[in-house]
Amino acid sequence: xxxxxxxxxxxxxxxxxxxxxxxxxxxxxxxxxxxxxxxxxxxxxxxxxxxxxxxxxxxxxxxxxxxxxxxxxxxxxxxxxxxxxxxxxxxxxxxxxxxxxxxxxxxxxxxxxxxxxxxxxxxxxxxxxxxxxxxxxxxxxxxxxxxxxxxxxxxxxxxxxxxxxxxxxxxxxxxxxxxxxxxxxxxxxxxxxxxxxxxxxxxxxxxxxxxxxxxxxxxxxxxxxxxxxxxxxxxxxxxxxxxxxxxxxxxxx
Numbered sequence: 717x718x719x720x721x722x723x724x725x726x727x728x729x730x731x732x733x734x735x736x737x738x739x740x741x742x743x744x745x746x747x748x749x750x751x752x753x754x755x756x757x758x759x760x761x762x763x764x765x766x767x768x769x770x771x772x773x774x775x776x777x778x779x780x781x782x783x784x785x786x787x788x789x790x791x792x793x794x795x796x797x798x799x800x801x802x803x804x805x806x807x808x809x810x811x812x813x814x815x816x817x818x819x820x821x822x823x824x825x826x827x828x829x830x831x832x833x834x835x836x837x838x839x840x841x842x843x844x845x846x847x848x849x850x851x852x853x854x855x856x857x858x859x860x861x862x863x864x865x866x867x868x869x870x871x872x873x874x875x876x877x878x879x880x881x882x883x884x885x886x887x888x889x890x891x892x893x894x895x896x897x898x899x900x901x902x903x904x905x906x907x908x909x910x911x912x913x914x915x916x917x918x919x920x921x922x923x924x925x926x927x928x929x930x931x932x933x934x935x936x937x938x939x940x941x942x943x944x945x946x947x948x949x950x951x952x953x954x955x956x957x958x959x960x961x962x963x964x965x966x967x968x969x
Contacts, residue, residue, distance in 0.1 A: 719935065740909070751801075752804035752805055752818075755804070755808055756798070756808040759808055762811075763784065766815065766818045772821065772824065776865070776868075780871050784814045787810050787811065787813050788811070791810040795807045803822065809837055817871060819873035841881055842875055843884070844862065844885045845862045845885030847862070849862070851908075858888050858908050859888040860885055865886065868887055869888075872890070878905070882913075891905045891909075892905065
């Protein structure tokens with residue numbers, strides 16, 4: 717009889733413990749969800765407010781604001797459909813990317829860009845351009861640099877294209893966009909990126925900050941020396957490796 721009583725008490729304690737854990741787990745998830753929703757909404761509303769107050773006729777300003785507007789629309793759609801903390805985090809990232817374009821528009825307008833933003837997850841390890849450059853690819857001229865100009869009206873906040881890091885900066889052509897990179901354009905985009913960011917075309921510091929080079933160490937996919945060792949010229953490019961997968965020698969794109 718005593719054993720039965722102890723067994724019943726044990727069952728009751730276990731059931732109570734399970735219900736308490738389940739309730740705490742549900743409460744924690746709801747709190748995390750509410751926090752993620754509030755954080756995403758805060759940056760989304762800030763983006764909307766910034767867009768309402770900025771105007772400009774210069775090509776770099778118009779383009780940056782157009783890109784920011786696209787992110788605002790996308791973030792709004794993501795917020796409406798979000799049901800999980802992760803989905804709200806993605807909406808937050810989209811809103812932050814839009815604000816990065818807003819900062820770029822403010823720079824192009826010649827006014828204070830405002831406070832620094834939280835780093836974009838997509839731009840981790842991509843770095844930023846620090847010196848202007850100009851290259852010829854398939855008979856066309858492509859430019860890039862740290863500041864907007866008549867020849868570089870397209871801003872990019874940093875990220876990855878075809879798995880390769882592209883530093884933040886201003887470009888003459890938005891070659892990284894899906895529509896321009898589709899089909900045969902992928903090969904052209906690779907050639908442009910290799911020409912713009914290869915040490916052979918860059919200054920001794922490679923023209924972008926240390927964070928760009930750190931991205932290679934983080935990614936682990938860009939071994940040094942393959943291009944210099946002849947993989948590019950030996951035919952790996954034709955096989956799709958583009959320099960043994962290194963996209964340029966020395967591990968520096």
